[in-house]
Structures are given as structure tokens and as C-alpha cells.
Amino acid sequence: xxxxxxxxxxxxxxxxxxxxxxxxxxxxxxxxxxxxxxxxxxxxxxxxxxxxxxxxxxxxxxxxxxxxxxxxxxxxxxxxxxxxxxxxxxxxxxxxxxxxxxxxxxxxxxxxxxxxxxxxxxxxxxxxxxxxxxxxxxxxxxxxxxxxxxxxxxxxxxxxxxxxxxxxxxxxxxxxxxxxxxxxxxxxxxxxxxxxxxxxxxxxxxxxxxxxxxxxxxxxxxxxxxxxxxxxxxxxxxxxxxxxxxxxxxxxxxxxxxxxxxxxxxxxxxxxxxxxxxxxxxxxxxxxxxxxxxxxxxxxxxxxxxxxxxxxxxxxxxxxxxxxxxxxxxxxxxxxxxxxxxxxxxxxxxxxxxxxxxxxxxxxxxxxxxxxxxxxxxxxxxxxxxxxxxxxxxxxxxxxxxxxxxxxxxxxx
Amino acid sequence: xxxxxxxxxxxxxxxxxxxxxxxxxxxxxxxxxxxxxxxxxxxxxxxxxxxxxxxxxxxxxxxxxxxxxxxxxxxxxxxxxxxxxxxxxxxxxxxxxxxxxxxxxxxxxxxxxxxxxxxxxxxxxxxxxxxxxxxxxxxxxxxxxxxxxxxxxxxxxxxxxxxxxxxxxxxxxxxxxxxxxxxxxxxxxxxxxxxxxxxxxxxxxxxxxxxxxxxxxxxxxxxxxxxxxxxxxxxxxxxxxxxxxxxxxxxxxxxxx
Numbered sequence: 084x085x086x087x088x089x090x091x092x093x094x095x096x097x098x099x100x101x102x103x104x105x106x107x108x109x110x111x112x113x114x115x116x117x118x119x120x121x122x123x124x125x126x127x128x129x130x131x132x133x134x135x136x137x138x139x140x141x142x143x144x145x146x147x148x149x150x151x152x153x154x155x156x157x158x159x160x161x162x163x164x165x166x167x168x169x170x171x172x173x174x175x176x177x178x179x180x181x182x183x184x185x186x187x188x189x190x191x192x193x194x195x196x197x198x199x200x201x202x203x204x205x206x207x208x209x210x211x212x213x214x215x216x217x218x219x220x221x222x223x224x225x226x227x228x229x230x231x232x233x234x235x236x237x238x239x240x241x242x243x244x245x246x247x248x249x250x251x252x253x254x255x256x257x258x259x260x261x262x263x264x265x266x267x268x269x270x271x272x273x274x275x276x277x278x279x280x281x282x283x284x285x286x287x288x289x290x291x292x293x294x295x296x297x298x299x300x301x302x303x304x305x306x307x308x309x310x311x312x313x314x315x316x317x318x319x320x321x322x323x324x325x326x327x328x329x330x331x332x333x334x335x336x337x338x339x340x341x342x343x344x345x346x347x348x349x350x351x352x353x354x355x356x357x358x359x360x361x362x363x364x365x366x367x368x369x370x371x372x373x374x375x376x377x378x379x380x381x382x383x384x385x386x387x388x389x390x391x392x393x394x395x396x397x398x399x400x401x402x403x404x405x406x407x408x409x410x411x412x413x414x415x416x417x418x419x420x421x422x423x424x425x426x427x428x429x430x431x432x433x434x435x436x437x438x439x440x441x442x443x444x445x446x447x448x449x450x451x452x453x454x455x456x457x458x459x460x461x462x463x464x465x466x467x468x469x470x471x472x473x474x475x476x477x478x479x480x481x482x483x484x485x486x487x488x489x490x491x492x493x494x495x496x
Numbered sequence: 497x498x499x500x501x502x503x504x505x506x507x508x509x510x511x512x513x514x515x516x517x518x519x520x521x522x523x524x525x526x527x528x529x530x531x532x533x534x535x536x537x538x539x540x541x542x543x544x545x546x547x548x549x550x551x552x553x554x555x556x557x558x559x560x561x562x563x564x565x566x567x568x569x570x571x572x573x574x575x576x577x578x579x580x581x582x583x584x585x586x587x588x589x590x591x592x593x594x595x596x597x598x599x600x601x602x603x604x605x606x607x608x609x610x611x612x613x614x615x616x617x618x619x620x621x622x623x624x625x626x627x628x629x630x631x632x633x634x635x636x637x638x639x640x641x642x643x644x645x646x647x648x649x650x651x652x653x654x655x656x657x658x659x660x661x662x663x664x665x666x667x668x669x670x671x672x673x674x675x676x677x678x679x680x681x682x683x684x685x686x687x688x689x690x691x692x693x694x695x696x697x698x699x700x701x702x703x704x705x706x707x708x709x710x711x712x713x714x715x716x717x718x719x720x721x722x723x724x725x726x727x728x729x730x731x732x733x734x735x736x737x738x739x740x741x742x743x744x745x746x747x748x749x750x751x752x753x
Contacts, residue, residue, distance in 0.1 A: 470550075475586040478546050479600035479656065480574035480607065489599070493590025493639075 085149045091128060093149045095121075098235055101152070110211050113237070116219045120234025123224045130228055139413040139445040140355060140384045145327050150269035150299045152236060160260055160293050162188060168260075168291055174253035175200055180260050182270030183239050197246025198284075200255055203273055206242035213244060218275055221305045222333045227357070229329045233303040236271040240302075243275070245282040247309075254285040254317075259302070261322065263294030272302040276316075280309040280337070289319040290350075292326055299327045310337040310364060321350035324379060331357040336396075338364030348375040348383045355384040362389075362396040362424070373402040374495055377410030377442070384413035387431075391424035391457075398428075403495055404435040406442035416461065417449040424454050431461040436468060436494050497562060499524045499695045500545075500664055505556035507537075507544050514540045516720035517556070524663070525692040529706055530699045531731060532717035533739045538699045539583060541717070542668040546580035547573045561663065574600075575607035577663030581653035581670050587641040593652065594622065594636040597659055604660060625658040629685045647678035654685040665689065666697045671705035683708030703735040 085093070098121050105114070129146040130137040160180060165188055169176060177200065178188035184202035194200060199213075206214050224231040241257045259272055276286055290300060300322065308314050320328050328351045334342055346356050360369045375383040389398045404412040414433040435444045448461035468490055476486035500522040507515040514537045522528050532538050544551050545558065547570040558565040560578060568576065588596070602612040613621075626633055629651045641649050650670055657665050667686065671679055686696065686709050698709055706714075706728065714730040715722045718739060724730065 469586075471586045472588050474548055474570060475582065475588070476596075476600075477570035478548075478574055478580055478582075479596075479660070480571050480603040481599055482571045482603065483569070485599075485603070486571075489591055489596075490588070493588060496590045 085147055087128070087143075087146045090147055090149055091125075094232070094235075095125065097152050101236065110207070110215070112215050113207065113218075117235055117237060120224055120231045120237075124228055124231040124235055127228050127231070136226075136386065136415070139411075139415070139447075140353075140382065142353065142355075144353065145299060148267050148297065148299070150267045151264075152270075153264065153266070153268055158262060158294070160188065160262060164293055165258065165260060168258055168289065170254065170256045170287065172253055173256040173287075174251055176256045176258060177202065177241050178258045178260060179239065179241075179272060181262055181268065182259075182272055195249055195251055197249035197282075198251050199242070199244040201242050203240040203242045203275060204238065206275075213277075214242065214275060217277055217305060217307055218273075219305075221307065221335050221361075222303055222331065223359070227331065229301050229355075230303055230331055233271045233273060233301050233331070237273045238271065240273040240275070243277070243284070243286060245278045245284045245312075247279040248281045249279070250282065251284040254287050257286065257288045259288070259290045259300065261290075261292045261298050261300060261326065263296045264298065265296075267297040267299070269299040269301065272300070274302070274304040276304065276306040276314070278306070278308045278312040278314050281311045282309070283313045285315040285317070287317040287319065289317075290322050290328060290330075292322040292350075295323045295325045297325045297327070298322075299329070301329045303331045304333070306332065306334045306342070308334065308336050308340040308342055311339050312337065313341045315343045316345070318344070318346040318356060320346075320348045320354055320356070323350060324352050324381065326351045328354045330355070331359065334358075334360035334369070336360060336362050336364060336367040336369060339366040339368075340364065341368045343370040343372070345372045346374070346385070348373070348385070351381065351383070353382045355386060357386045357388070359388045360390065360398070361392055362398065363392045365393045365395050367393070367396040369396070369398040371398070371400045373400075375402070375404045375412055376495075377404075377406045377412055378408045379410060380408070381410040382413075383410070385415065386413075387416045389416075389418045389429065391418070391420045391427040391429060393423060394425045394427070396424065396427055398430070400431040400433075402433045404433070404444055405438065405491060405494065406435065406444060407438040409439075409441045411442070412444045414444070414446040414463065415449070416447070417451070418459060418461070420450075420452040420454050420457050420459065422453040425456045427454060427457040427459070429457070429459045433463040434494070435463070435465045436491070437465065438468065498522060498559075499561060500697075501559040503557045505541075505544070505558060506554045507540055508552045508554050509540065509550070513554070514720055515544070518720075518722060520715065520722065522664070522695045522697060524695055526713065527690070527696045527698065527709065527711045528713045528715065529711040529731065530697065530715050530717050530722075531701070531703070531734055534701065536717045537720045538701075538717055539668055542580055542583075542666050542699050545573075545666060546570060546578065571603070574660075575604050579657050579660055579662035579665045581650075581657060581665065581667045583669040583672065585641045585649040585653055587639070589639045589642050591640050592637055593640050594618075596640045597622065597636075597656060600656065601659055621659065625655055628658060628688060629655050630681050631655060646673035647675065650674055650678065650682055651685070654682050658685060658689060663693065664695045664697065666699065668699045669701065670698070671700055671702060679705065680708060703731045706731045
């Protein structure tokens with residue numbers, strides 16, 4: 084543990100170090116972007132629970148730790164260790180070990196014409212012109228210190244470009260593996276997904292750990308979907324119980340673009356998942372699904388900011404939480420309907436199941452509507468497992484453990 | 497030996513004694529009916545026999561097929577062959593009716609050391625029983641009892657009974673909320689289950705179900721005790737005179753409103 088100011092000093096020193104080592108080899112626009120991230124972070128520091136967006140999530144454990152940006156851990160994982168994380172039928176698999184692309188563990192099959200998948204570091208080095216127009220243009224570093232910090236330390240991640248009309252049927256699997264370190268370590272993966280007009284793709288971001296040690300994974304993804312693009316994004320957090328995971332998905336949607344975001348939070352000690360779509364073209368549709376399952380002392384925070392900027396767009400949020408032990412869940416769903424976004428149809432639902440007396444959920448729906456012809460609904464429920472349903476299943480011969488499992492599955496579905 | 501032997505059963509709920517010494521013996525092959533006014537303890541008896549844990553048994557003994565029923569969990573009682581058709585069948589969103597029924601059947605088969613049935617083997621069995629109860633196959637793909645009509649829920653209970661083939665079936669107010677056509681179908685379903693090695697206990701407030709499912713014995717439950725037992729004619733007598741004669745003071749009629 085360090086004091087918060089020591090920790091800030093640590094970030095300043097780390098930043099100075101990477102600026103020095105990147106000098107001469109990094110494009111100027113990236114240096115500027117990095118600097119803007121650091122300046123903003125330096126100005127605000129980490130948020131506290133006095134900040135409305137962080138009211139239910141105390142991140143002082145992150146603020147008071149000197150995380151090191153020290154790259155690879157003690158042991159390089161082998162193919163065998165990561166084999167079981169593979170997804171059958173994936174189009175390709177990009178593996179990042181402690182934040183850095185690992186060509187040895189990744190495989191890139193032949194992709195359809197117009198589809199480019201590579202590491203972000205390689206894209207910046209080889210095709211900066213494909214990256215520069217998008218990177219950092221959408222993620223809001225002003226309102227979120229973690230996004231500012233991620234921008235400060237941009238190094239690697241995935242770059243996915245789906246050309247106009249290109250269709251990638253199988254999912255792209257991005258696997259982020261953190262390994263054991265002697266000291267608390269941090270990574271700031273940055274992903275950029277650009278889906279041109281009329282394209283289709285599915286991207287799965289998955290975070291896992293091999294070997295336990297306190298680690299901060301602060302990831303940010305910008306997903307820019309052109310007109311009529313159809314994109315599905317999955318975020319799967321299953322790191323170990325010493326992990327801090329902060330993730331932000333910023334989606335920019337064109338006209339009639341259809342985006343779905345699915346997040347599954349199972350692992351991690353302190354997890355915050357931000358999903359921030361902006362429906363910036365008429366007729367866009369956005370579906371945001373979330374499932375969070377906490378046990379022990381896990382803290383799982385889901386923060387959504389859905390911005391309806393243009394007319395005739397629809398958004399749907401369905402979040403289900405299942406909390407056991409002393410775990411703490413948060414659902415914070417904010418819908419902002421800007422004044423031009425007439426005929427908006429926004430719906431938000433959060434259902435929670437508490438399996439123990441000490442589990443806790445804070446649910447906060449929030450609507451801000453500046454247009455006058457819109458339909459917005461929200462609702463949240465909190466319940467215990469229904470005793471009647473449990474008895475009904477058991478009275479038919481199904482044992483208690485199986486009956487509870489069935490009811491959980493039914494709830495999560 | 498009786499299939500079900502209840503001796504001096506006493507049950508409390510929240511410090512209040514609901515069953516005050518029930519004695520009842522049912523042999524395989526028999527149909528018994530327990531009739532009684534609201535609040536007499538009929539549903540409590542049904543639920544205790546199905547091993548709901550919210551009731552406190554303070555005395556007595558229940559032997560089911562020679563085994564101590566009061567030591568069994570609900571699922572064990574079910575696997576031993578006890579079935580309760582619920583007065584208020586429970587809705588379970590997210591679990592399909594077919595999956596639920598097959599899981600139940602397989603749990604019981606596993607308990608008996610039989611092979612589990614896969615979906616392909618289960619389908620013809622399910623279809624046969626659906627036909628018996630004049631039920632639409634579409635109901636099997638819907639969530640358990642969710643947005644079923646009152647009649648569909650009750651038929652669904654009897655469907656489960658027909659698939660699970662219990663040794664003892666307890667029908668708790670199965671007639672409530674049924675119109676006469678649905679009542680006939682349900683009764684017909686129950687009657688096809690009559691067999692020399694199965695007993696059925698019909699728990700009801702009203703006599704009308706007993707026109708279709710004719711019991712061998714009728715017991716009158718009033719205030720937590722069986723006050724009278726007799727043949728099927730007793731049900732008709734109650735229909736005529738109400739439970740008032742049994743309680744002395746009460747004049748409540750047993751005729752449906």
C-alpha cells in the first residue's frame with residue numbers, strides 16, 4: 084500500500100519513462116494523445132465515492148497501490164496453458180500476455196477480403212493512417228479518469244478493421260492473459276474496432292489470469308460502427324480474485340447500425356464495466372445485455388451510459404445479477420436523450436437475485452430526457468430465490484442442489 | 497401393510513396447532529377423500545405429507561410404504577413414489593415445461609437405479625400423456641405454468657402425475673377453478689391411473705369432483721381432526737347438509753356458490 088499521492092507520483096514517473104523511451108519512434112499524434120490523457124488524469128486523480136458515477140464503488144485499493152508497468156511476468160505461458168480458453172469455431176485468436184501481443188500464442192487464419200485483424204502496436208507502426216482518424220476520438224477522457232489513464236499508457240491491444248460490406252461470420256477472439264508478478268502490476272489494453280458501412284462481425288474480449296497477484300487491468304475499446312453495420316461485442320471477465328478490472332466500451336453508431344453488447348462478469352475482485360454507446364445516426368438499434376455473478380467478497384459494478392443523439396433510435400438494456408456470499412453488485416444505467424432524438428424508444432431492465440443475507444445490490448436507473456416525443460422505461464427488481472419454486476421442483480424428485488441450479492439458470496437466461 | 501399410515505400426526509405453524517392428531521390408513525388400490533371446510537387443515541396435511549419444511553411436526557408418525565416419511569426430504573418422498581398435485585401450481589419462468597418434466601422423471605429413475613431417458617425416448621411418452629389430458633403440445637415448450645390458464649395448470653399437474661407414475665398421489669383442491677369440461681378431463685386422467693398398486697388421496701372442499709372420481713372412503717376433517725369417516729355416500733350427505741352438522745356450531749354450506 085502507498086498513499087494516494089505516492090501512487091500519483093508513481094504514475095507521473097511511469098509516464099515520464101515511457102515518453103522518454105518512445106521519443107523518436109512514436110508518431111507525433113500519438114504523443115499528443117498520450118499527453119492529453121496524462122494531463123487530464125493528473126488534473127483529476129482517481130474518482131472517489133463522492134463522485135456520483137462512483138457512489139457505490141470505492142476504488143481506494145486501486146488508488147493506493149503502486150502498480151508497475153513492467154510488462155511480462157515471471158513466466159511466459161505455454162500453448163497448453165491457454166489452450167482451454169480457446170473458442171471453437173473462432174475466425175482467429177489474438178492472445179495478449181500482460182498487455183502485449185503474443186504472436187506465438189495467437190493464430191490468424193485467412194480472413195475474408197476487407198477484414199484486417201492485428202495488434203494495435205503493429206497497426207500503429209505499419210498503417211498509422213488507418214488508426215489515427217479513430218483512436219482516442221471517441222473515448223471520453225474528460226469524464227472518466229480510467230479512460231484518461233488508459234490513453235496515457237496506450238501500448239497494445241487489438242486493431243480490427245471490417246471494410247465496407249465485409250462479413251465476418253465467425254467471432255474474433257481477443258484473449259487477455261495476466262500472469263503472476265512479484266509486485267502489483269498494471270496493464271492498459273486498448274482496442275480499436277472500425278466497422279465500415281454495411282459490415283458484420285462479432286468480437287469477443289476475454290480477460291483471464293494465470294497465477295494470482297494483485298493486478299490492475301484497465302482496458303478501453305472504441306467501436307466505431309458505420310451506417311447499417313451489424314456488430315456484436317462480448318466482454319467476459321473471469322480473472323482471479325486478486326484482480327482489479329476496469330473496462331470501458333465506447334460505441335459510436337451510424338445510421339441504422341445495429342449493435343449488441345454482452346458483458347459477463349464472473350471473476351475479479353473489484354470490477355467496473357462501462358458501456359457507453361452513442362446513437363449518432365437515425366434509426367440505430369443498440370442492445371446491451373449484462374450478466375454478473377458474484378461470490379465471496381467480489382464487487383461487480385455495471386455502468387451504462389446510453390446516449391440517444393439522433394431520432395428514431397432504439398436501445399434495450401437487460402442486466403441480471405446473481406449475488407452470493409458478501410458480494411456487492413452495482414447497476415447504474417443512465418439514459419440520456421438529446422433534444423434532437425425524437426421518437427427514441429429506450430428500455431432498461433435490471434433483475435437481481437440475492438442468494439445470501441450479506442450480499443448487496445445497488446441499482447440506480449437514471450433518465451435524462453431533453454426531447455419531448457420519446458418512450459423510455461426502466462425497472463429494477465431484487466429478490467431472493469423463490470421458496471415456492473424450489474419446493475415445487477423438489478416435490479417432483481429433483482434434489483435441492485439441482486433445483487437451485489435450475490432456478491439460477493432460468494434466472495440468468 | 498398399508499401404503500400410507502398416519503398415526504396421531506400433530507403439526508404447528510407459527511405457534512398455532514393446525515393438525516391435532518390425525519389418524520388415517522390408506523391401502524394400495526384405494527381412493528380416499530378428505531373433505532373439510534376452509535381452514536380445517538386439509539392443505540397443511542397435503543403439504544406435510546409432501547415434506548414441505550415450513551411446517552413443524554410436533555408429534556405422531558407417518559409410514560409411507562413402511563418407511564418413515566417424516567424423515568424424508570421432499571425429493572426423497574417424490575422418489576419413493578409420493579406425488580402432490582398442487583392447489584396452486586407454481587410458475588417458473590425460464591424453464592420449459594418439457595425440460596422440467598424430463599428432469600423430474602430422470603431424477604426419479606436415477607434414484608431407482610434406472611437409466612435416464614434422453615429427449616428422443618421421452619417425446620413419445622410425453623405425447624401419449626398429453627393426448628390423455630387433451631393438452632396442446634405447445635404447452636411443453638412454454639415455461640412451467642407461466643401464463644397457463646387455471647385449467648391448463650391443473651391439467652399440467654395431472655400430466656406430471658401420469659408421467660411420473662407415483663404410488664400415492666395427493667390431489668390438493670384439484671377441482672378449484674375448473675369448469676365442468678376441464679373437471680371431466682382431469683377426472684378422466686386421474687381415473688386412468690387407478691391401479692391395484694396405487695392409492696389416491698383426493699383433498700377437496702366440494703363434493704363435485706367426487707362425482708367423477710368415486711372414492712372408497714371419505715373422511716371429514718374439521719379443526720385439525722378427522723371427525724367422521726364413511727363410504728362415498730358421506731360426501732353426498734355433506735353436500736346436502738354442509739359441514740355444520742360436524743362442527744355442531746357451524747352452519748357453513750359445502751355447496752359451491
